[in-house]
Amino acid sequence: MVFGLIDLNTVNTDDETSSFDSPSSSSGNLELPASAVCMELWHACAGPLISLPRKGSAVVYFPQGHLERISDHTALASDLPPHVFCRVVDVKLHAEEANDEVYAQVSLVPDNEIEQKWKEGEIEAEGEEEDTVGAEKSITPHMFCKTLTASDTSSHGGFSVPRRAAEDCFPSLDYEQQRPSQELVAKDLHGTLWKFRHIYRGQPRRHLLTTGWSAFVNKKKLVSGDAVLFLRVADGELRLGIRRAAQVKIGTAFPAPYCQQFTSSSMASVAHAISTRRVFNICYNPRASSSEIIVPYHKFLKSLAHSFSAGMRFKMHFEAEDATERSRCSGLVIGVSDLDPVRWPGSKWRCLVVRWDDMEGNRHTRVSPWEIEPSGSASGPSSFLVPGTKRTRGSLPTTKPDFPIPRDGNEPSDFGEPSRFQVLQGQEIFCFSTPHGGQSQSQCLSKMRCFPGFRTSMISGVASNIRHLQEDSGTPSAGTGFVESSRFCKVLQGQETSSSLPYGRGPAANQFQENSGSVRLPNYGSHWSAQGQGYTQMRHSAQLVQESSPSSVLLFQQPNSPPCNLQALHLHQKKRETSSRDSVDFERYAREPFQSGSALEDVLRNGSSGQSEEYNQIESSYPRGSQNLVSMCKKGCMLFGFSLIDGKHGASKEDNLTESTTSYNHGTKFLACNEEQVHPSPPVPIKVMSSSCTKARDMHAVRDVLLT
């Protein structure tokens, strides 16, 4: 049940027609095999940008890129083809002992069949439909992630726990006492237990972790800007993970020993395995932002559907270390040629010579086709970006399809379709509502790859067929299928929740078209659904802008996009009170994705028929913190005191209707901020930290010396 999934602005809701009988446990028939580390925690730590190939899916492995990654360019791989078509045999989740960095070990086996298809130019989707959202399970609803503030990491005092997070994730305290406190025990990725004193004190009262917190910060070498995440798994156990800020990635200081094993030392064995068509392993660091050397086959295929030529403008989702770079990742293709015509003739790896619009970043002057998205007036994405434009099955999104396009169909990304815990982060959706063509659109779209839930739900509002939704999801313009997945939990900063609400398609679609200037953008990523939604409330536009404090934890809510998940949860809560608390049958969604007549479709069909009265009906049934939730919603979706319709930060619905361009700018701004949530890296507080907490830093330096 979604009982515990309640969080601040987005709510996990279930389709009432789906079966919720199976309890949600932390194990199950998971797609990824049980590994050394807790899977939910792994995904929580990996963050929403993670893109993991699925077991059983078809991918392309680029030895050239692999050799590029490891410094040894002299390594032999001469007899390897530039593109090795593989089947993913296994994906194992791991975490570095030294720095808690998560990584995955991907086992690949060369697949002649895929290669054959590739050579024959055959377009195939090879029944990956079932694989897309399939087999995902094990929700971990009680979770929060908070970027550490300077106070959190200072040596004076402990960790300030967001109230809702504490109430959601921690055992409840006896508030009758003068200073309620308890001991929390949380297990990290390595199974290490950490004890904290959780106390509720201060004037005004707040939740704090005191004793034990400092030790944790020091041991983990956390600095302000890093993020910690707590999650309560099914049996009530607490898990504890960290996400380091991009700048101070210790991974560079401590080269991952296990990862290293797969990157540097075993290139020869990889080559040998490929030549003998045996299984080989590749290390996959989801937080490393280098070009991936494993790309889903269909993404690879689709990227080549474009005709890249000099002069073509493009956008790139540039996952730089510095999150701020993210909003400037457009460029111009100035040539198409082999990177290494001698050793890798015909390789698509970085076959495009590009010039970036801004020359600040020391970016590669070469990119691979699948890394970028063409932009420009004539580019394909606009074909479905125009509101109301219904795309039909088989229509090609690109204008110049000089390469066979994969057949339409339910072909989602192999790299983990957003499945759950997607949160409403609607601002970038304004691209859809404000098609300014070319660059702006593409810029938006490229950003959207982080939030596939939005895209999907967006499309669900446009297309009349669920399958079209999937189809569109696979269009290059929508991220070339390489959707960064928060497979299990896109844990969001601060008060954000871990699930989302699918958006109904019928009335919603109409509404969407009617209000072509504004888009209601419910979160959709996890394919959860809610039958009823407080739709009236949803239409309140709201936006939270990250304020001056860079490490503040805020939710970004698109103006005019309905922050309905809260209500939807309430609604669902009301309707499914009898279900077990933590059980949500995602598996069923996985097995029956987007089938007409399925439970999910029912939700989609009815989702947008929000009834505020339903919301009112259920507000009393909310178990904990319901007063706050209700008051928030009554105040126009206040989030932690911020009104979601606050004119200061958000635009009213009317504003957006008339000032879509302004809204778009908001959207642009948002994206940078949102990226910062993922890579919490405010420069200022980090600097403050390094000066105000010299002692702790010194200790870290000492440890660094010791460890190296």
Added chain:
Amino acid sequence: MVFGLIDLNTVNTDDETSSFDSPSSSSGNLELPASAVCMELWHACAGPLISLPRKGSAVVYFPQGHLERISDHTALASDLPPHVFCRVVDVKLHAEEANDEVYAQVSLVPDNEIEQKWKEGEIEAEGEEEDTVGAEKSITPHMFCKTLTASDTSSHGGFSVPRRAAEDCFPSLDYEQQRPSQELVAKDLHGTLWKFRHIYRGQPRRHLLTTGWSAFVNKKKLVSGDAVLFLRVADGELRLGIRRAAQVKIGTAFPAPYCQQFTSSSMASVAHAISTRRVFNICYNPRASSSEIIVPYHKFLKSLAHSFSAGMRFKMHFEAEDATERSRCSGLVIGVSDLDPVRWPGSKWRCLVVRWDDMEGNRHTRVSPWEIEPSGSASGPSSFLVPGTKRTRGSLPTTKPDFPIPRDGNEPSDFGEPSRFQVLQGQEIFCFSTPHGGQSQSQCLSKMRCFPGFRTSMISGVASNIRHLQEDSGTPSAGTGFVESSRFCKVLQGQETSSSLPYGRGPAANQFQENSGSVRLPNYGSHWSAQGQGYTQMRHSAQLVQESSPSSVLLFQQPNSPPCNLQALHLHQKKRETSSRDSVDFERYAREPFQSGSALEDVLRNGSSGQSEEYNQIESSYPRGSQNLVSMCKKGCMLFGFSLIDGKHGASKEDNLTESTTSYNHGTKFLACNEEQVHPSPPVPIKVMSSSCTKARDMHAVRDVLLT
């Protein structure tokens, strides 16, 4: 010059006839090649028990033992012979980064010639004469080693520097000041610099290291019982090493990464190298006490000269971790058989099945012939132990030489003949003066292997030919040639010095025979010499006994053994004031070892003609701390307030003459204590530390976790 070699009870003196023109630098044509670590420091850290094969010498390598050492007993080595005859190609000195443990990488190459000789039963000494004491150089006279007390390692206060040590090793302070202090910078094995504040304060005044000391203790994870050693090398630079107590060997917690490389992972490559007769490397940990898998060829040969049979009693120098086990290492041979008749037929490795007299220790029930020394009434050693018995060249020390004995000649141990910094530790010498036969003798002799200087000088007093000295040195009874070498510096605990005094042979030999009940035992290890000695003083017996404090640092002085080195130094000081302070030409000794008519022989001839008036003449010329030295000697060789003739701990000369048995018991006791100097491991202070310094220990635990 030996100017700076002065220390408390033993003195480095030079033969006045030798050339002292070449300054003693820390480099030179050293036998061991310059390696990553400071050689003097390495040897200082390795301690006096170290036995390193010499470059160029012939050794026997036992793959069987190698496989035994590494846990992988399934490793292939089936095609290797049990005895691999090798030539030592190189010896490289290293130190573990993690724990400062010293080790050596010995490069061996299979040598057909040696093998051929072995197969033909040929006895050879193959010109190793020159190699024995050859090429040793680079004295590092200013050095001291102190076992850390609880106070030294406590968090309150610093390190109490023994006065003499401070005066000898550290730059002198301006004692005019109220609290004289200076900054010391010392370099450890890895080249890391450590800064300490050296202050002379307190009432009464004492030398202390304060600021910086705690950091050093914590970084190195020192506990009370560990020992630190400072040495001042030629250019005045300070070196800083540590010797950990045996019990808390961190080496077990941190398996030596580099060492590991040579023990576990490369057995296959070793086998391959041997089969192709190429160079291979073996890790050699001088402080690990397991049976050595590399044994000098001549030692191997001589050990097989004995006819081992069931019922034979033996003694074994048991280098257990726990030093206290050292005095009970006798046993009975109960069988001779192959350890592994299938895989290693005919192997001498642990071919003797033994039963130990005490069954406490979990010792091997099998030993190798070269590990033990036969004992019993009929055993050979007594043949030259009887005072006055002159052995002639070619006489066999063993009674049943069923194996060809190596030809007589100047064939010292390949494993580092004691060269310098041997200190007078005469107690075990009483074996010679009190021959009780069999077991007692052998026990003494086996102990003597630690102090080959004594043996050599002892013999020099007996034999009329220098070459006989070497010959005797090679007899099995005198340590089977496997002499633990303090090649460069046997750094002694506390106030002990780092050089020794050769003992004249002519008059000394006479004297020796005259006073058959007591032996004057000047230190001899470094082949330094003094022409004149305050011999009257020397004959004062003195002994320091380790008092109740287990970590106290004391010198053990045999009653009735003359602590003459002090005076000898004074004498020499007087005579050679014009020489440069730190220059001692050891090289010349190395080039001309024991040649008749050489400078050294002159010394030996005249050494015992001590003149107390000479001592009196020079006392005023001693540069620093001379008053103390003089007063000490005048008081009957007081050492730090302990009278060397104190009846409480030592026996007077007369006592020893009439109570040699008692003296022998003293000797037995001494040896255990001396071992403790090498492996300073008092259990009590360590326990105290772990309770009183919990914080520091916790930090270590943290680091352990981080480092593993």
Added chain:
DNA sequence: TTGTCTCCCTGCGGGAGACAA
């Protein structure tokens, strides 16, 4: 609601002499 600040207070530990072995 929560980030930051300041204040309080404890305890660690460095540094000194006292004292005794």
Added chain:
DNA sequence: TTGTCTCCCGCAGGGAGACAA
């Protein structure tokens, strides 16, 4: 001479409410 003890004192840092954003 030096190991141990105790005392002094500075300071790091944990923990609390105040205050404001």
